[in-house]
Amino acid sequence: MTEADELEVKLNALTQAEIESGLAVFKSRLREAEASYLNSCVHCGFCANSCHYYRAVPELENVPARKLGHIISAFKSRFAILGRAAPGLVGARPYDREMIRAWADAVFGRCSLCGRCSINCAIGIPMPSLFRAARASLTSMGLVPSDLQAAVDNSLKYGNNMAIEREEWIETVEWIEEELQAEVESDSARLPLDKAGAKYLFTVNPREAKFFPLSLQASAKVFWAAGEDWTMSGDAGWDLTNYGIFNCDDEQAGAIVKNLTDAMERLKCEALVIGECGHGYQSARWMGPEWLKQNFPHPVLSFLEVMDEYLAQGRIKVDPSKNSLPVTLHDPCNLVRHGGITEPQRRVLRRVTTSFTEMSPCGVENYCCGGGGGQLAMGRYKARRLSAGSVKARQISDSKAKIVAAPCHNCVDQLTELNKEYKLNVQIKTVAEIAANAIV
Amino acid sequence: MSLNGAMATLLVAAAAWTVLALLFLYFRAKSYGKRKLFAKAAGGANSVRRGAIYAFTSGMLPWAKESVRENLISYALGVAYHLGIFASFALLARFIICAFGRSFVFHLPHAVIALAQTLIVLSLCLGVIGGVSLLVKRAVNPVLRGISCPDDYISNILATAAAALALASHLTPRAWLTQAWLITGIILLVYIPMGKMRHCLFFFITRYNLGAFFGRRGCMPPQSLGGGIGA
Numbered sequence: 001m002t003e004a005d006e007l008e009v010k011l012n013a014l015t016q017a018e019i020e021s022g023l024a025v026f027k028s029r030l031r032e033a034e035a036s037y038l039n040s041c042v043h044c045g046f047c048a049n050s051c052h053y054y055r056a057v058p059e060l061e062n063v064p065a066r067k068l069g070h071i072i073s074a075f076k077s078r079f080a081i082l083g084r085a086a087p088g089l090v091g092a093r094p095y096d097r098e099m100i101r102a103w104a105d106a107v108f109g110r111c112s113l114c115g116r117c118s119i120n121c122a123i124g125i126p127m128p129s130l131f132r133a134a135r136a137s138l139t140s141m142g143l144v145p146s147d148l149q150a151a152v153d154n155s156l157k158y159g160n161n162m163a164i165e166r167e168e169w170i171e172t173v174e175w176i177e178e179e180l181q182a183e184v185e186s187d188s189a190r191l192p193l194d195k196a197g198a199k200y201l202f203t204v205n206p207r208e209a210k211f212f213p214l215s216l217q218a219s220a221k222v223f224w225a226a227g228e229d230w231t232m233s234g235d236a237g238w239d240l241t242n243y244g245i246f247n248c249d250d251e252q253a254g255a256i257v258k259n260l261t262d263a264m265e266r267l268k269c270e271a272l273v274i275g276e277c278g279h280g281y282q283s284a285r286w287m288g289p290e291w292l293k294q295n296f297p298h299p300v301l302s303f304l305e306v307m308d309e310y311l312a313q314g315r316i317k318v319d320p321s322k323n324s325l326p327v328t329l330h331d332p333c334n335l336v337r338h339g340g341i342t343e344p345q346r347r348v349l350r351r352v353t354t355s356f357t358e359m360s361p362c363g364v365e366n367y368c369c370g371g372g373g374g375q376l377a378m379g380r381y382k383a384r385r386l387s388a389g390s391v392k393a394r395q396i397s398d399s400k401a402k403i404v405a406a407p408c409h410n411c412v413d414q415l416t417e418l419n420k421e422y423k424l425n426v427q428i429k430t431v432a433e434i435a436a437n438a439i440v
Numbered sequence: 441m442s443l444n445g446a447m448a449t450l451l452v453a454a455a456a457w458t459v460l461a462l463l464f465l466y467f468r469a470k471s472y473g474k475r476k477l478f479a480k481a482a483g484g485a486n487s488v489r490r491g492a493i494y495a496f497t498s499g500m501l502p503w504a505k506e507s508v509r510e511n512l513i514s515y516a517l518g519v520a521y522h523l524g525i526f527a528s529f530a531l532l533a534r535f536i537i538c539a540f541g542r543s544f545v546f547h548l549p550h551a552v553i554a555l556a557q558t559l560i561v562l563s564l565c566l567g568v569i570g571g572v573s574l575l576v577k578r579a580v581n582p583v584l585r586g587i588s589c590p591d592d593y594i595s596n597i598l599a600t601a602a603a604a605l606a607l608a609s610h611l612t613p614r615a616w617l618t619q620a621w622l623i624t625g626i627i628l629l630v631y632i633p634m635g636k637m638r639h640c641l642f643f644f645i646t647r648y649n650l651g652a653f654f655g656r657r658g659c660m661p662p663q664s665l666g667g668g669i670g671a
Binding site: 030031032033034035036037039040041042043044045046047048049050058060063065066069082088089090091118119120121122123124125126285286287288289290292293294295296336337338339340342361363364365 | 465468469470471472473474475476477478479480482495499505506507508510511514518578581582583584586587588589590591592594634635636638639642643645646647649650651653654657658659662
């Protein structure tokens with residue numbers, strides 16, 4: 001059975017009680033801000049071109065206002081006076097199977113929750129907050145794509161989204177440590193595990209352990225060069241990813257982020273450092289405290305901020321001529337537009353390369369690579385993801401860069417696919433990999 | 441009661457309905473409750489305020505958003521349209537005040553009155569041009585047509601008609617034109633809370649929340665204007 005067929009089967013099996021429950025979940029996610037957003041769209045269409053899906057394929061269903069329109073129309077049909085009295089007038093439509101199908105297609109299939117539409121909206125509607133509420137509703141009815149949910153389930157069961165067992169994780173870390181020691185020719189280069197009282201608890205994307213060990217090795221090299229007191233968790237609490245931010249089940253997302261706070265409590269580190277990952281940073285820094293309904297007693301830092309500080313303080317010495325190929329920078333949406341980390345990575349790259357050039361547009365205006373919002377984990381929408389990525393491919397091509405720095409492993413994966421799909425002939429690297437290469 | 445007095449009374453009643461209905465909508469939205477936030481704001485306690493101020497000031501300038509930079513004509517038409525709407529409301533307010541035997545214009549110098557009248561006429565002209573152009577654009581552009589519902593057309597037609605009739609009755613005062621303008625004004629006021637024109641209230645709430653959300657996270661104002669983490 002294909003993913004699309006699976007959705008249809010699940011849709012057809014929904015009972016009216018389940019549909020009502022799904023709508024109740026949507027409503028429960030609204031607060032006064034979101035209730036106001038539902039009354040704000042004027043259908044001006046300014047948001048259309050801000051969306052990479054629409055830029056790539058300019059069809060109606062890719063317009064953010066259209067996606068939002070599905071949500072607003074269902075809301076109005078049930079909860080607005082005129083929506084009930086004269087639905088045709090205000091475009092209200094019932095929350096039925098057809099509407100649920102439209103929601104799923106819009107918020108899972110045509111949106112990476114990048115938020116670019118928000119900053120370009122004439123009114124200023126933060127649309128992802130409503131798209132998240134819609135995803136939560138769909139997830140509660142079991143309509144979340146199964147591969148996305150599998151990543152969440154892995155995190156809940158194994159403490160990481162790739163179901164890596166503890167022994168495998170520890171062996172990988174030991175192996176990377178040996179590689180690093182060989183690289184820097186020093187036994188002092190360590191990847192410490194479970195070191196209580198270390199200054200930083202460092203977290204990584206499981207893809208680094210599984211497929212990109214050089215990335216973890218590069219981060220460790222930076223720590224080593226700076227003489228930092230750091231550690232990673234041997235048990236749950238080393239994986240920074242949190243796909244609960246994408247299925248939008250706050251309870252599950254909270255349980256996953258708790259792995260990090262528990263590890264912090266167990267190891268009594270000063271600060272939690274999130275490796276290069278957009279959604280991981282947003283999850284731990286911004287959403288985690290909301291999911292757990294508590295202030296974190298420790299700072300949550302991006303590894304980019306840490307590297308920036310090392311360079312500013314002269315704690316690591318670099319030779320930028322070791323990175324002489326032109327480098328451009330991709331801005332992960334969760335890190336930059338939703339995370340506020342915009343400048344540290346730029347300062348790092350300016351210091352460790354000889355030819356850094358910005359994409360156009362860049363910073364908070366940069367385009368999503370297409371892999372955000374859990375898109376990489378949803379096979380059902382792969383063709384759309386690659387098509388929407390054509391906007392990013394064009395940006396990279398126009399930059400004339402040979403290396404694309406991507407401070408996010410999900411983005412790295414998507415950019416790697418775009419590199420093949422659009423024959424960009426570039427190298428995709430994390431900022432740490434580029435920085436580590438310049439260390440002298 | 442004179443016809444003008446009756447019309448003014450109806451206008452006041454319609455305006456009262458608008459305000460009350462908007463208040464109802466506002467409190468209904470508020471009934472969803474405020475979200476309690478736990479994550480520490482980036483850049484200190486002022487970041488929310490700075491973000492909100494940016495959202496209402498620099499963030500609304502034409503060059504601040506790509507969507508505006510790429511749609512400058514539509515943006516200009518939108519500004520013109522809103523100017524015309526505000527001017528037509530100003531004339532309705534003046535009508536009500538005059539109908540109840542009050543006049544503020546007598547105390548103003550002639551030059552100020554002349555300037556105000558010129559600005560009102562200019563704004564109404566721009567408003568009509570803006571309104572008609574945006575209506576045509578909505579009807580012709582397939583994307584805009586696709587995201588529109590009848591309310592979008594009704595709202596535009598009502599507001600544009602109010603501005604056009606205000607202009608016509610102002611330039612060529614005839615009883616039937618004035619009555620048509622006033623009746624349109626009453627319908628417009630009654631319709632405001634029912635359709636998308638309720639954004640006259642929710643725009644401010646939404647825009648504040650946008651600025652507060654991104655300001656808190658250090659994304660607004662943008663780094664180039666001194667915002668952001670580690671800027």
